[in-house]
Amino acid sequence: MKFSIVITTYNRLPLLRRAIESALAQTLPCEVVVADDCSSDGTEEYVRSLGDERVVYYRNPVNSGHSATVNAGVAVATGDWIKPLDDDDYLAPNCIWEMVKAIAQRPQAAICSCQAVQVDVNGEEVTRTKPSGPGKIFYVKQEDIHYGMLMEVVPFGTPVQVAFKKDAFIKSGGWDSALDGNCDDIDSWVKIAQYGDAAFVNQYLTFRTLWPGGCNQKFSLQKRLETNILIKERIYPLVHEKYRSSIPKLEEIKAFLKLHWSLVGLKQGKILMALKMAYPAMFSPAAWSSLARVTYSRKINSQAPSVPQENATYRTAST
Structure with a gap:
């Protein structure tokens, strides 16, 4: 591998130097x-x-945007597994080693995710992503991944947390430039997950820089809602x-997302926008039920996610 x-x-x-140093270390x-x-x-x-x-250097012939640059970098790479890294993020020295150990126990895996320490512009820790699932390493079968993503109990995280098989990435079509900077990574995880199982490493192996007014904040709440709905539609x-009889209707999921983003709007003091986004979803009992379920699952996400036990989605690795 x-x-x-x-x-x-x-x-x-200046930031790139740190990213390269962490990769070479x-x-x-x-x-x-x-x-x-x-x-x-x-x-x-x-x-x-x-x-x-x-170190291999590749330069786009013209400025093409982040998604296109990811695609170009993967095309140049000779590894059969890819670890994407933005220039403002960096890796713990044992990141690749721990991922390789996890993947080796699940050869059919096509995507792997770990935990991240989130730091400010000075490199000081701000927060950490929350562990999900049982044990230091666990796996999700391919047939269960999309159900888990739809119901928000299978979190892959941002690019600094994720690695993927190159051939699965190529088959999936790569990153969608139409989404550049707005869920293009999540869209890619959705597509890659068609080609194998998922491995999760509950260790803090990466560092993600949080910026005031970060990239996702550049998009309006309405745009972020629309993209969130688009991802669920995909x-x-x-x-x-096997999940078809138990998943909510797509319209109910859209109503839940509208409630979620309306609450984000209220927290930001954008009352009129929040009310506009919430109507008529606020009258949907199914949407409120989904909101309550997701909120609860996030509070207990250090435990095994709530998927039907008979499907035995999660497998803890022997470590």
């Missing part, structure tokens, strides 16, 4: 691809000056037939 770490970057050389050496979206800050000169045969037909 060969891993390639694909680092996407654009005019953030892995206890399990691997290829490091720097995919540059036409930076003008000396990025190319710096990367080429490293003189490390493990997941829905992929849910395995």
Whole structure:
């Protein structure tokens, strides 16, 4: 099993240095691809000056956006597994090693996720993602992944947390540039999950930088709601037939999402927008039930997620 770490970057050389250093410091050496979206800050000169045969530099012919740069970097990589990394994030030295150990116990896995420490611009810890599922390592069968994503009990996390098989990524069509910066990663996990099982490592192996006014904050609440609905619409037909009789109707899921985002709007003091988003979902008992269920599951997500026991979705690894 060969891993390639694909680092996407654009005019953030000081941050890129840290990302590259963390990639080269892995206890399990691997290829490091720097995919540059036409930076003008000396990025190319710096990367080429490293003189490390493990580092591959690729530069887009024109500025193409984050999603296209991810796709280009993966295409250049020679590893059969890809660890994407944005230039402002970085890895613990044992990240790739721990992922490889987990994947080795589940050869049919196509995607792997770990936990992240979230830091501020100064590198100080702000918060941590919450462990999900039982044990240090657990697995979800392919036939159960989309049901779990639809019902929000299978969380893959942001790109810094995830690794995936290159061939599954290629088959899935890669990242959708139409979603650039707005759930393009989650859309990719949905598509990749068609091609194998999922492995989860409940260890903090990555560091994600939180920025004031981060990328997702650039989109309006309405746009974020619309994209959230789009992702659910893409997941829905992929849910395995064994769940068909138990999943909510798509319209009920949309109503739940409208309630969720209306509450986000209320917390931000956007009362008129929140009311507009909530109507007429606020009159749906099914939507309120889903909201309560998701809220409850997030509070207990350090325990095994609530999926039908007869399906035995979750498997704890022997460690």
